[in-house]
Amino acid sequence: MPADPANGRREITVSDVAAAAKVSKATAARALGDYGAVSEAVRDRVRAAAEQLGYHPNALAKTMNTGRSNSIGIVVGDIENPFFGQATRGAADVAKAAGFDLILLNSDEEAGAEENAISVLLAKRVDGFLVAPASTTVPASLHPAVESGRPLVLFDRVADGLDVDTVVADNLAGARRLTELLVEAGHRRIAFISTIGHEGDYRLGDRLGSSSVNDRVTGFTAVLGEAGVPNPEAFVRLNARRDGVDAIVRSLVDEGVTAILASDSLVAQAAFRTLRDLGVAIPRDVSLVAFDDADWTSLSDPAITVMSQPIHEIGAEAARLLVRRIAGDGAPTEHLVFPQVLIERESIAPPPG
């Protein structure tokens, strides 16, 4: 007695409806599934029988035949992170409008978990993938998705050497602008903090595991270099997840850094707390800027100057692109880049002294 969970009842099938309506299974299926040709009379009769019996179509059986599941797999770093919450919502709305549902998996930014997620989605025969890749330099975990032939759209990050559609924000320009603001205010000792993992000290030209962080670091060090700051790479602090933002900020303050650029709002939040606990005044003692217009950044005292990204739209656009690919759009690979917008608030001041 398969196809039924623990409880006793058997699901109503097309056969049951067909029998009740006194037509063949094929005809009942046509009437129920809205395809092929069915006379109006028969159609109504079948529908009535279905209603009467409480028929619920089995989408899985349909998928077995058509090869289409009407589901999209989405792999995010962590759905609890507001960034992914917003992107997922944007994607969900577009997907739903196009008749797709989302199967959601968290990767925790780990390649292993990501590969696992892809494999689960592959087994469930999703029609396409939406992923914020954990590693954009070694996107091996994405290969199975690519090889499956099902469309894959990357969002928030691009991946090296993978010919797939991507939807990201202009992190390079955003980082440049934020850094310029700090430099113009007179800062020279500016630190960049990110949670991204990286072996050893950061050196100019190193490729970071996330293309977006990579672009941010590149923009940051470039502007610093142009401003005549020697060894700008020495101001890049990575591995903040492992080492702790708190510890990093403390040592930065000791080292006399006068400004901090946080790579995301979670890092900024931790840095803000540490500075406050340390009694270091923002922006009088240390200036602080960040990416993402998280809600707290406009509520804190002082409010934080941020580079805002159209997160919702990035998710939505990625889904739109994916839906088009699923529909068979064979246009060349697209790489969409959304502009970021600066929101100036009160967290920048000239360096002290």
Next chain:
Amino acid sequence: MPADPANGRREITVSDVAAAAKVSKATAARALGDYGAVSEAVRDRVRAAAEQLGYHPNALAKTMNTGRSNSIGIVVGDIENPFFGQATRGAADVAKAAGFDLILLNSDEEAGAEENAISVLLAKRVDGFLVAPASTTVPASLHPAVESGRPLVLFDRVADGLDVDTVVADNLAGARRLTELLVEAGHRRIAFISTIGHEGDYRLGDRLGSSSVNDRVTGFTAVLGEAGVPNPEAFVRLNARRDGVDAIVRSLVDEGVTAILASDSLVAQAAFRTLRDLGVAIPRDVSLVAFDDADWTSLSDPAITVMSQPIHEIGAEAARLLVRRIAGDGAPTEHLVFPQVLIERESIAPPPG
């Protein structure tokens, strides 16, 4: 040529692997699926062939036979809301550990969308449902889920007249405590604000559409009544989504209210902004307290006194319960209630004057 998307290739099946390994389909399936009895030699041979051919199991076909899809449907109000982000993450982790994936749908707190979501999940033959019901007084949209015989666990809210498991926080006690704090500080004109929809003015005994908000209002008015405040129900402001928190707060200030209890952190955030824009000092002119320890509440100036809920744990526990039910646990319906914990900060002061 079914079972394959737009592109040309055909998926590798158990039959292909069986042929390559020169065994029967059944044996290949046993080796691949890790069930039944297979000799080690054959098992290795089959696995090697599978690897070689690039075999990926079709979970859907498996579901057709076993009746188990290893997916759980989760219906939340809005995944962009931090509350649901956290609860979903809690649920996702437990689900994954038990071998289940999540199919995520947003209801926007509308019964229609919720019913739709349930029907989609039913068609996809999820093994169980996790839902934060849009309406707990008229849970009609949940009936199809209940009738399907597949387990359903409600979280954050209970539903009237539905014999299903629920996992919620103790909103009544939480609201009482928060209100007591305000009363003890000397407040008498205290307003309660929620986005929940309600026809006409709130009257004592009205059942609100969300059991959690209902409990909060009940606790709030009870404490006010015990403190001798006449007509406490007059201080309950609902429909804030429709009318706007901003407009409500402005009129409240005009009416000389000296304290506000926000039903959730999103309402609190909007209220905080309005008070700030109005130049009304918190807590000197108006005290403000809220539910949920959202990150901004400890970063704002002043930091907000809140009633914190174990959101992550609520999601996790709901998933744990559901997984047990799916496994066939026939124990009586459970109603889990988690305590809320008060976090005192600086947003309460005696009323002015």
Next chain:
DNA sequence: TTGAAAGCGCTAACAC
């Protein structure tokens, strides 16, 4: 327009 029959990829008896 309708029906009969085959088949999607897998599991589950049952026999050997």
Next chain:
DNA sequence: GTGTTAGCGCTTTCAA
């Protein structure tokens, strides 16, 4: 331990 044979619930030829 292995193979044979039926299905799961649907769609899809192909005839009638």
